[in-house]
Amino acid sequence: MKVVDLRSDTVTRPTAAMREAIARAEVGDDVFGDDPTVLALQARVAALTGKEAALFMASGTQSNLCGMLAHCQRGDEYIVGQLAHTYRYEGGGAAVLGSIQPQPLVQDAQGRMALADIAAAIKPDDPHFARTRLLCLENTWNGQVMSHDYLAQATALARQHGLACHLDGARVFNAAVADAGPGGDVPAALRRITGYFDSVSVCFSKGLGAPVGSMLCGSRELIARAHRVRKMVGGGMRQVGLLAAAVDHALDHHVERLAEDHRRAAKLAQGLQGLPGLSVRSAATNIVFVDVDQGRGADLLAHLKARGIWATGLIGLRFVTHLDVDDDGIERTLAAVREFCAQGSTVSASPAAAAGPY
Numbered sequence: 001m002k003v004v005d006l007r008s009d010t011v012t013r014p015t016a017a018m019r020e021a022i023a024r025a026e027v028g029d030d031v032f033g034d035d036p037t038v039l040a041l042q043a044r045v046a047a048l049t050g051k052e053a054a055l056f057m058a059s060g061t062q063s064n065l066c067g068m069l070a071h072c073q074r075g076d077e078y079i080v081g082q083l084a085h086t087y088r089y090e091g092g093g094a095a096v097l098g099s100i101q102p103q104p105l106v107q108d109a110q111g112r113m114a115l116a117d118i119a120a121a122i123k124p125d126d127p128h129f130a131r132t133r134l135l136c137l138e139n140t141w142n143g144q145v146m147s148h149d150y151l152a153q154a155t156a157l158a159r160q161h162g163l164a165c166h167l168d169g170a171r172v173f174n175a176a177v178a179d180a181g182p183g184g185d186v187p188a189a190l191r192r193i194t195g196y197f198d199s200v201s202v203c204f205s206k207g208l209g210a211p212v213g214s215m216l217c218g219s220r221e222l223i224a225r226a227h228r229v230r231k232m233v234g235g236g237m238r239q240v241g242l243l244a245a246a247v248d249h250a251l252d253h254h255v256e257r258l259a260e261d262h263r264r265a266a267k268l269a270q271g272l273q274g275l276p277g278l279s280v281r282s283a284a285t286n287i288v289f290v291d292v293d294q295g296r297g298a299d300l301l302a303h304l305k306a307r308g309i310w311a312t313g314l315i316g317l318r319f320v321t322h323l324d325v326d327d328d329g330i331e332r333t334l335a336a337v338r339e340f341c342a343q344g345s346t347v348s349a350s351p352a353a354a355a356g357p358y
């Protein structure tokens, strides 16, 4: 039975064509700065995001960490959403390794911190306080696309107070494809989003389907500082052109097709909406969250697992569409959930792992 793996868009396997691109890659030693495939990719992604420079990273966590440490000194502070990846899901790296204090703020259902809360959290220049240096936003957030109004207002507010702005754009290509709309100009949509920020971290190992890799983009000066941090955290990689070739292939072939993932997620959400005992909490771009009544989330996960359909969550289940989920996978998932809902109540199975934005 073919598994329909909806746990995350990180689970994609490199396609045959991507493996061929990897096999053909010209490589050098990127710590010596002479891997041509990495250098070309960094230039390509810097141009795509409208920044002066970019630096290849092992992961999105490493990319955000290097970005935050490049922006902030010990004793500085960053303002961040309470549920943002850079605060909650990165092992506290900015605090542990950079002595940078987070100032987490409550977010609304769209992932937005209130502008008044941001303004109130920015500390005056006074020896009592950490120096507030940086605002971190995330787009998409739980699949939801941040509005341009919000991005413009939040970053303008930060700038008024001398803060820099960083975007955790792990899924910013999904946001750009959604913003551009059918037949729209995706690169222009991407640059419109990244234009609000001093630095942007993008991931290639999620919806774009590369096996490994992220990139931090920003000014030449910022990227030079991040380069030093990357070395410090063990992120200097050698013949990494093999990975860069996979990313190049993904940028050529897997960007526009994100719209298919969005269409399938919408179809899944539509089919789930209104089933007894379920409610769709949010469905945007490639991520669907579903609340399950009466603590039956674990039972539903187990029911799906037995039918070769994998998802994550407990009360709120998460389904993520990607390159390796086709229309048949969505149909099978809908059929299995309908079957579950028709069965009524069962004794609860063992709890499943909590959902996270992995």
Ligand SMILES: *Cc1c(COP(=O)(O)O)cnc(C)c1O
Binding pocket: 058, 059, 060, 061, 062, 085, 086, 138, 168, 170, 171, 203, 206, 214, 357, 358
């Ligand atoms: C996946 C993700 C990251 C980076 O995760 P890695 O597993 O370290 O690559 C960062 N931010 C968000 C919002 C993510 O979803």
